[in-house]
Amino acid sequence: MKELTLHIYVSPFCSTCKSVISTIDLLKKIVKNVTFVIINIHENLELASENRVAAIPTTIMYKDSIETNRFVGIIQVKTIIEELLSDI
Secondary structure: OOOEEEEEEEOOOOHHHHHHHHHHHHHHHHOOOEEEEEEEOOOOHHHHHHOOOOOOOEEEEEEOOEEEEEEEOOOOHHHHHHHHHOOO
């Protein structure tokens, strides 16, 4: 089984980010074999820059430490689940 990780870059001042965090909280209850990492860009500017995060929220999906997909803005639970399960 592949190691699946989602990095979610957010700002505490962003209303869209709050919506994405709610989606991630729901996903945490549904999908157990994924690591979810919420990253505050204000506290992690260098990491955001290294990962070319140009807008928030940005969600980056990794499978075995390799970036496989990137979502900017609102994400749908169904879309993320389909992506996560596609290579399991």
